[in-house]
Amino acid sequence: MIEIKDLHKSYKMGNNSLHVLKGINFKVEEGELVAIMGSSGSGKSTLLNILGMLDELDEGSYTLDGVPIKNLSETKAAQYRNKFLGFIFQSFNLINYKSAAENVALPLYYQKVPRKERQEKAMQYLEKVGLKPWAEHLPNELSGGQKQRVAIARAMAAEPKVLLADEPTGALDSKTSYEVMDLIQKINDEGNTILVVTHEEDIAHMCKRIVHLKDGVIVEDKKVEQVRAEQYV
Amino acid sequence: MFDRDRWREILEVLTKNTWRTIFTAFGVCWGIFILIVLLAAGKGLENGIKKDFGDIATNTMFMWTRATTRAHEGLPQGRRFEFKVDDVQAIRDNVPNLRFISPRNQLGGFGGNNNVVHGIRTGAYNVYGDYPEIINQDPMAVTSGRFLNYNDINEKRKVAIIGQGVKNDLYDKDEDPLGTYIKIQGVNFMVIGTYKKNNSGGGEEGQKEIFVPFTSFSQAFNRGENVGWMAITAHNGSSISVLKDKIVSVMKERHKVHPEDTRAVGYFDLYEQYNRVESLFGALKGVAYIVGIMVLLSGIIGVSNIMLIVVKERTKEIGIRRALGEQPWSIKKQILMESIFLTLISGMVGIIFGSLVIFGINSLLDSVGPVDMFMSPSVSVGVVTGALTILMVSGLLAGFIPAQSAIRARPIEALRTE
Known part of the structure; x- marks a missing residue:
């Protein structure tokens, strides 16, 4: 599903350039649930942004579902993001003045799905994350866990090939963290490919594979026995 | 959308x-x-x-004569001359696109003496000798009776159209002026109509005018073939400002005025002002x-x-x-x-x-x-x-x-x- 070869990325900071990713080789098969771990500054977020086509790579190659991702125009990148990827952010990133249902329907709107169908689908995904009764609520009327579940519903709505979660539990307490991870595991059980960036060991062990990043290189890449989040909920 | x-x-x-x-x-x-x-x-x-x-026809010029300022063809400088009735036809023949050419004669004027008498009342008014076309160039509303026509011109009838102001001065409030006579410088004219002007430009003066046929005017007041001044209107398509030079030069030629004498023929171009x-x-x-x-x-x-x-x-x-x-x-x-x-x-x-x-x-x-x-x-x-x-x-x-x-x-x- 995802294939990265010899990926380099550096940022210019004034006169110095900061070499963040120093040759990453990495492959994700369909249906995997991968945790990307590392301390802050290890390059894990940068890697996720490049995977999410929010940032461009300097060197190397990136193939997503057989499509080479290189030198995309903004229009093309937007199209690919919409079609291939779903984002889950640490700070939820819901649009404040839109209701939960409208937030979920947003990616479908960009796909030019008719209004009626869009609303039906949004309700369907909200039901899936257990928030159907909150459909008409604005984000600031929801708790942190609920917001993240809306965000997950939104990421799922466009039926992307890969879900990218950047510290999805970073702003949540451990109980709601486990609820969110439970949801992510269930989505993965249905066969969706998911990448989770985290620095929490327990969260990482709820995935099926852990990739350790340190100073811009992969130091460890191992399959783990998945800990079900269900038991903590 | x-x-x-x-x-x-x-x-x-x-x-x-x-x-x-x-x-x-x-x-x-x-x-x-x-x-x-x-x-x-x-x-x-x-x-x-x-x-x-x-509603004055704005595509109009007025033209009059003054003393010459240059000697020409043996004639001295400072000579006075007057337009003649023939000049109208001459202009018509030589200058195209003219709609109306009205020769006019005038009695009275600013600060003139009393010249019109009706019964025991008198007044000082501008009296014009005119052709019927003048009503198109200096529009007025005929409020009673009729305006001049060509029978009046041809038969030299002594008839007059008086302004509302003249009527107010010379007649009683409920008196009908039609068919009565007024004496203009000792000559009797029958009143056949009254008019009222719309433009406020003339003000009160505009309502205190008397129009009589051009031919009767010439005969009654000894003008002979002379023309006091002319009002000339061009067709809508062409500008009088363009045609005026041609008209003036025709007049200069006919009256033996030096072509470069700019003062001998006076004119006012209403169109230019407009x-x-x-x-x-x-x-x-x-x-x-x-x-x-x-x-x-x-x-x-x-x-x-x-x-x-x-x-x-x-x-x-x-x-x-x-x-x-x-x-x-x-x-x-x-x-x-x-x-x-x-x-x-x-x-x-x-x-x-x-x-x-x-x-x-x-x-x-x-x-x-x-x-x-x-x-x-x-x-x-x-x-x-x-x-x-x-x-x-x-x-x-x-x-x-x-x-x-x-x-x-x-x-x-x-x-x-x-």
Whole structure:
């Protein structure tokens, strides 16, 4: 599903350039649930942004579902993001003045799905994350866990090939963290490919594979026995 | 075009900070208001001045003789000469595109002695010897009886048409002047009609004139073949200002005046005067447009500024939307539509207020009666559509820079802003 070869990325900071990713080789098969771990500054977020086509790579190659991702125009990148990827952010990133249902329907709107169908689908995904009764609520009327579940519903709505979660539990307490991870595991059980960036060991062990990043290189890449989040909920 | 979600979003964004939107809108509203009111005021002035011209045929010149200033063909300098009746035909033969050529003779004039008697009353009036065509060049409304006709001319009838002012002076209030006689410098003329002039330019004087047939005038007052002056009107398609040189040179040739003698034939070109007034109003309109658009411009800059702030505030949201896959063009369109919508709505409010003010002035003018040099200010539908077009374009311009800045930042940078 995802294939990265010899990926380099550096940022210019004034006169110095900061070499963040120093040759990453990495492959994700369909249906995997991968945790990307590392301390802050290890390059894990940068890697996720490049995977999410929010940032461009300097060197190397990136193939997503057989499509080479290189030198995309903004229009093309937007199209690919919409079609291939779903984002889950640490700070939820819901649009404040839109209701939960409208937030979920947003990616479908960009796909030019008719209004009626869009609303039906949004309700369907909200039901899936257990928030159907909150459909008409604005984000600031929801708790942190609920917001993240809306965000997950939104990421799922466009039926992307890969879900990218950047510290999805970073702003949540451990109980709601486990609820969110439970949801992510269930989505993965249905066969969706998911990448989770985290620095929490327990969260990482709820995935099926852990990739350790340190100073811009992969130091460890191992399959783990998945800990079900269900038991903590 | 009509996308419900897009419009909902536009309204949501603009109503989120209501007062800010209202103050921004006020700038544009004020600009277009000034533009509309200035244009209407200019139009009102124009209507007022043009009313003073009345219905006078404006494509007209008046021509008279003066003493020569140069010797020519053995004739001395300082010689006096007069136009003759034949000159009319000569002009008609030599100069094309003339509609009316009226030779005129005149008695009395400014500060003249009493020259007209009816019963025991007397008065001093301008008495004109005229052809029937004069009514087309110096329009008047015949209020009773009739105007001159060619039978009067051919039979040299001693008949007269008197102005309303003359009637008021010489007759009792309820006396019918038709069929009565007035004595003009000792010669009796029968009154066959009364008239009233519309243009206020002549003022009271215009109502105190007496018209008699040209031929009877010449005979009664010993003018022979002489013509006092001429009123010449060109056809609508051609300008008298162009033809006048030709007319004057025909007259110079016939009367043995040196071709370079500029003083011998005097004339007044009404059309040139009228054009001068016309171009004055053209300039006035130009000034109104410039001032209005300048004021509008500051409003537009206000809109542009606010849109920039809105974009800045929404940087993160725009980042999220781009991460979700919204196309840059769609974001740009959104910002542009917000800007155009804001300008257009506030502009329409300005137009409505402007129209209300114009309406108010009009009803005020109606209630206090006519005012000098100002009449029914108005703006045409064309001006309003023009204003709306200006608004559309300026909304587009106002939104352009903000829209550009909305998609300039990369989505990752937009997402990072808090």
